[in-house]
Amino acid sequence: MIEQGYNFGYLDENTKRMIRRALLKAVALPGYQVPFGSREMPLPYGWGTGGIQLTASVIGPDDTLKVIDQGADDTTNAVSIRRFFHRVTGVATTERTAEATIIQTRHRVPEATLGEHQILVYQVPMPEPLFRLEPRVAETRRMHALADYGLMHVKLYEDIARHGAVTTSYNYPVMVNQRYLMSPSPIPAFDNPKLDRMPALQLFGAGREKRLYAVPPYTPVRSLDFEDHPFVPVRADAACVICGSRASYLDELIVDDGGTRHFVCSDTDYCASRPPLQEDAA
Amino acid sequence: MITAGFNDPVLDSQRCFRAVLDAMSRPGRIHRLPALPEAPAPLNPAAAAVLLTLVDADTPVWLDQPEAADWLRFHAGCPVAAEPGAVPFALAAGAMPALASLCQGSEEEPHLAATLLVQVAALRAGQGWRLAGPGIEHEHRLEVVGLPADFLAQWAANQARFPRGVDLVLCAGDQLACLPRSVQITEG
Incomplete structure (x- = not known):
């Protein structure tokens, strides 16, 4: 039963078009953060407003939606988002990874290998991988323009010098298509290798920070490391x-x-x- | 007289968007659009559908031939620009404008670059160019009939500007294929 009084997918058509235009540019620029006019959603920031807006902009009546929170289908966040989309679109929902055409996820990549017909939508709290090292947005934008990521390498080096190993166990920074440094959202570093050359399209939405980005299918995604200290998924x-x-x-x-x-x-x-x-x- | 737009503006534009999104994610793969408006000359159905899906009052559009401007203004409510140099969307029904003449974005804001829709005579899969880059597992083949003779040279320059550069949507009849600026094209 579709809730009466709302547009299909909750968002109005102008908002969807704006997000769709941004998504196409994000796909053309793998790993680059495209600003978008994030809307107020019927749940607070931090509950996946970015992911929900992306899902609402791509979802159609033929889709089957799966929502996971830390890998689980049965947690509050996952259940409420799944129910929300069922109410505002009437689409079928599932808990089976293989049956889903759109999977919205908070902080995990499913264990099953995803296929070409699937879209993985990540909820992202902080899209900027450099924000702990450089708080000025204007400055990080310039660093992305120049592909100047020395700061992140220094951070990883200092980790190794002090602790003998990189201490980042989630939200481990990656290079997308050898060009843009990207935050994979706080997925465990264990999941990073799954991003590399994944057959499914990956979309990332950060509602509070008003940024979205994408990794097209079969795009190389490399976790940052050093020759003598290779990346190890924990x-x-x-x-x-x-x-x-x-x-x-x-x-x-x-x-x-x-x-x-x-x-x-x-x-x-x-x-x-x-x-x-x-x-x-x- | 102004012909009809989408039958169902909400769901038809969603279906078209998914086709464009998949085409942009998998460069060179040809998609047949599932829903089409009654496109007025000189627009072909695919180009008309993409415009109705993506443009609105926020996005000025440049058309190389002005006949369809009233139709587009009526259905999409978008401003129609006189010059192609600064618009987010441009449509070439006739000869393709030089890629370098369109908005390229900047190094810091490459997403402000133009999307160019080009109406071509035909798209054929499995032959012609060899495409490589993000979105392509090994290699996609695409043959496009109706682009200017120096297109590959223009594309090489466009691709060399990455992350700046124009993204292309090639439309033929009810079919489309996309060439995002990240894709490398070599002669087949």
Whole structure:
């Protein structure tokens, strides 16, 4: 049942056109942050307003939408966004990665390999990868224009000099198509290799910061590193207690007062689609 | 008389946008547009659909032949500019203007560059140019009939300006293919 009184997808057509024009430029400029006139949405900044506006601008009646929050389909943010789009567009929703044509995500990339018919929409809190190193927007814009990313290399170098390794475990900066430094949104560094030459189109929306950017399919995305300190995706050295996976990204759970730790898959659909562990194997 | 625009402005423009988005994400891949307005001469249906999908009062449009200006003003509400040098959207129904004569954006704001729609005689997949770049797994082939003889030289210069440069939408009948400024073209 589509909610009466709203345009298809909640946004008005002028807003959609403005976002669509920005999206086309973002695709032509892989990794470059295109400013757009972010609208006030019926939920606060920080809850995925950028991703929602992008999804609303691309979604059509034939689409199947999946929304994940940290890999899970059943958290408050994911459930409310999925319900929102079901109400304002009437589209089918799913929790299965393979069935979705649009996947809106907060801070994870699904474990399953995405296909050419899919679009991955990221919710981005801070699109500027250099903002902790250079707070002036005018200055970072110039650094992007000149591809002057020495500052980020110095930051990684200082990490290695002080701690012996790069200490960034999420939101790990990447170079897109050897030109633009890009924040992959706060996905774990574990997910960074999945961005590289992904067959699906990837769109990134930051509502509060009013920027969107894109990585076209099959575009090289390289995590910044050094020859003698190559990038290493980090994963907890454990198996999921539900499905036994030793390949997926894991969430850590403290299950009792004694501090007993369990690990479970962050991607709930991946975990649920695997056969459960046998009693004797556990 | 002014002919009709989209049957369903909301859903038709969404369908057309998805075709353009996919065409821009996968340069050289030909898309047949699922919804078309009654395009007035000299516009072809695909070019008319792309304009209705993307332009409005915020985006001046330059047309090389003014016959369709009233239709476009009526349906899209966009200003029609006299000169192509500063507009975000330009349409060439006849001869393509020089790519260097259009808005290129700046190094700091390359997204302000123009999108040029060119009406061509035909688009054929699987032969002709070899395309490479973002959006292309190995190689896309595209043959375009009806571009100026020096197009590849102009494109090489356009591509060398990256991140500045013009993005192209090639329209033939109800089909389109896109050439974002990031794509490299070599003769087949």
